[in-house]
Structure formats: C-alpha cells, structure tokens
Amino acid sequence: AQSVTQLDSQVPVFEEAPVELRCNYSSSVSVYLFWYVQYPNQGLQLLLKYLSGSTLVKGINGFEAEFNKSQTSFHLRKPSVHISDTAEYFCAVSTGGSYIPTFGRGTSLIVHP
Amino acid sequence: SAVISQKPSRDICQRGTSLTIQCQVDSQVTMMFWYRQQPGQSLTLIATANQGSEATYESGFVIDKFPISRPNLTFSTLTVSNMSPEDSSIYLCSVEGALQGGNYGYTFGSGTRLTVV
Numbered sequence: 001a002q003s004v005t006q007l008d009s010q011v012p013v014f015e016e017a018p019v020e021l022r023c024n025y026s027s028s029v030s031v032y033l034f035w036y037v038q039y040p041n042q043g044l045q046l047l048l049k050y051l052s053g054s055t056l057v058k059g060i061n062g063f064e065a066e067f068n069k070s071q072t073s074f075h076l077r078k079p080s081v082h083i084s085d086t087a088e089y090f091c092a093v094s095t096g097g098s099y100i101p102t103f104g105r106g107t108s109l110i111v112h113p
Numbered sequence: 114s115a116v117i118s119q120k121p122s123r124d125i126c127q128r129g130t131s132l133t134i135q136c137q138v139d140s141q142v143t144m145m146f147w148y149r150q151q152p153g154q155s156l157t158l159i160a161t162a163n164q165g166s167e168a169t170y171e172s173g174f175v176i177d178k179f180p181i182s183r184p185n186l187t188f189s190t191l192t193v194s195n196m197s198p199e200d201s202s203i204y205l206c207s208v209e210g211a212l213q214g215g216n217y218g219y220t221f222g223s224g225t226r227l228t229v230v
Contacts, residue, residue: 004155034218043117043205043221044156090155100146100209101219103156 002027002093004104012110015083021076021107023065023091033074034092034101035065044090050074061085086111115140115208119222126196126229133192134225136206141186143209147179150203150224159204162189196229203227 007022025031032051036044048059055067065076074091088108092101116139126132136145147159159179160168168181182190193200203224210220 009153036221041122041223043119043223044207044219045221046218049218100158100161105153105155 002031002095002102004091004093004102006089006091006104006107008107009105010108010110012112013081014112016080018079019077019081019085019109021089021091021109023074023076023104025072025074025091025093027072027093027095029095032094032101033065033067034094035059035063035074035076036090036092036103037061038088038090038106040087047076047089081109081111083111083113085109115142115210115220117206117208117220117222119206119225121225122223123226124228126227128197128229130196131192131194132196132227133190134204134206136189136191136222138187138208140210143186145183145189146207146209146219147181147189147191148205148207148221150205152201156205159191193227196227198229201227201229 003026005024013019034049035047037047038044047063048057050057050067058064063078065074067074088106090106091104094101118137120135145162148156150156158171159174160170162168162181162183164183164186180192203226205224206222207219
C-alpha cells in the first residue's frame with residue numbers, strides 16, 4: 001500500500017517570495033504523483049502530475065514539482081508567490097492501473113502581503 | 114473537463130438524522146467517487162460508485178452508514194445515516210476523466226460541509 005507524508009501543515013510566506021511545499025511518499029511499486037490545490041470553499045483542482053518521463057513537471061499558475069525517486073519525494077515549488085496562491089495544497093500518490101489517489105494531510109500555504 | 118455540481122454546499126444537522134448529498138456531472142462518467150475530509154485531515158476515499166452495480170466501499174466504511182445510489186451515468190447520491198458529531202466533515206464527490214489542457218485525472222466537486230450537533 002502507498003502512503004503520502006506532507007511534512008509541513010502550514011507554510012507562511014511573504015508575497016513575491018519563493019516557496020517549497022514538501023511531499024514524501026512510500027510505495028513498493030512505481031508511482032504516479034499529483035499535487036492538488038483547494039481554494040477556500042471550493043473543490044480540489046489538479047495543479048500538476050507526474051506519470052513518467054521528465055522528472056521536472058510544470059503545472060498551472062506557475063507551479064512546478066520535481067520527482068526524486070531516490071529520495072521518494074515530489075516537492076512543489078513556485079519562484080514567486082501571490083496573495084491568490086493562499087490555499088490548501090494536497091500531495092497524492094497512486095499506483096497500478098488505477099489513478100485513484102491516496103492523499104496527504106495537506107499543507108496550508110498562507111501568503112502575506 | 115467535467116463540471117460537477119454538488120448539493121447541499123453545507124448543512125447543520127441534528128444527531129440521529131440522515132443527510133443525502135447529491136452529485137451531478139455534466140457528462141457521462143463510468144466511475145464516481147465519494148471522499149470524506151475530516152477537520153484538519155486529508156481526503157479519505159469512502160467508496161467507488163459504478164452505474165448499475167453496488168458501490169465498492171473502502172475499509173472502515175459500510176453501506177448501512179453510507180448508502181450510495183448511482184441511478185445513471187451522470188448522477189450519484191451519498192447518504193450519511195444516523196449521524197453523530199464524529200460525522201462532521203467535508204464530503205466530496207469526484208469523477209475520473211479528461212481535464213483541461215489534455216490532462217487526465219480526477220475532478221472534484223466543491224464539497225458539502227456537514228456539521229452534526
């Protein structure tokens with residue numbers, strides 16, 4: 001069975017600063033990795049995903065993530081955040097022939113002016 | 114990508130009562146999924162609902178507590194039965210399929226925020 005650990009429950013950052021949200025996973029087989037964002041009072045929206053190929057994945061809203069198999073990590077980064085990036089971010093992993101993901105506990109990104 | 118309408122968006126219910134949550138999709142989908150997001154917790158898959166068959170429940174969830182209907186390819190309901198304060202959560206439905214930009218993955222509804230008093 002797979003599992004996901006998001007190391008930070010909350011990440012405060014100032015506007016225009018860079019940010020990294022950490023995600024580590026555990027699985028005995030090949031994985032697919034996802035980052036979802038949940039804005040206040042909204043459902044989850046897919047930011048980006050890694051299925052295969054290039055380990056650096058670019059997503060929407062200027063976010064990117066790098067798959068590191070040796071460190072079993074899939075950290076999310078953005079070089080310059082905006083107030084509008086304030087949201088809950090979920091890392092997820094799936095395996096096998098189904099994309100049904102297992103979610104981490106989420107990281108609350110709080111961007112201050 | 115699919116658009117999901119979920120109702121109600123929030124509700125406050127008395128313990129011992131039941132609430133039915135509706136999920137309507139604007140396109141036909143094979144599988145629909147129901148998740149629970151407890152306060153400060155991650156999303157946990159409750160069950161997978163296929164049209165024309167019984168829902169498949171994950172460990173820790175049972176049909177008597179969370180009965181699910183899937184009458185057609187665009188609609189599903191989840192009922193939270195005999196509610197207790199521990200059932201206070203956000204419940205989300207999700208579908209599998211094409212997303213914007215050619216991506217493939219899961220689309221989520223906006224959720225139902227349930228408070229049991």
